[in-house]
Amino acid sequence: MSIEPITGRYMTVKIGGTSRRIYFEEAGQGRPVLCLHTAGADTRQWRHLMNDSEVTASNRLIAFDMPWHGKSLPPEGFETQEYLLTTEAYIETVLAVTEELGLERPLLAGCSMGGRIALQLAASHADRFSGFIAIEASDFQPAWYDIDWFHRPDAHGGEMGAALVSANISPYAPNAERWNTLWMFMQSGPGVFRGDLSFYTRDDSLIPRLPTIDTSKTPVHIIVGAYDLTCTPEDAERTAKAIPGATLAVMDELGHFPMSEHPAGFRPYFIEALGRMPSYTAEAA
Structure with a gap:
């Protein structure tokens, strides 16, 4: 029997004045x-890197399920609420988790909407982090589809979401990991994917803030997959050029969910990104 080194726990934080588990x-x-x-999706997207002994020998990887996602339940009374993620709530959640875990200027690595909020945090709270790895991240892309399709009484939102994102997975992705990635979307709670996309496709406030990011204090490295149709290499390049000193890597054979869809292909790019970040000593912890 093989027991993985990943451990899972719960924390309670205040978000919007309400306790959230x-x-x-x-x-x-x-x-x-x-x-x-x-x-x-949820933290399972990071499981391959968290099981990589070379990565974890000198890095403490921490992943959490946003409220409404995975094992983080919605708030009490969610059945009467509409879930729509906002930039402000997202930032508050990330900072609350960082504070509750006692993380002193951690690196922040986020993918897709996580990459977008990483750039927002680089612009607004850079002093709380030592660097940013923004994966499949760009300034803004309006929706080219009707997001309301993902929360209808006559359609399975999880399967609809999986169908949409399937086009964003590289043809080089191993078949097993392609379907594992899609399974996470199939399990998404009713209206959750739609609520996340509301943030991702409707908030363009990052665009004017990009030039204010000071990479001399907190480096920003953007990674994008060549087969990403949502955040294209051109989108990522445009974004990197707007951030003075930001760096960019294009992954030739990967798509929008690299750490999940093709972990072996993503691994060298992630290790390179870690190498671009400030060195770490135990005294800084």
């Missing part, structure tokens, strides 16, 4: 790296 997983030791999942 949040599930998180971690593995490794050393430099803290807070990892954010994509829209409509």
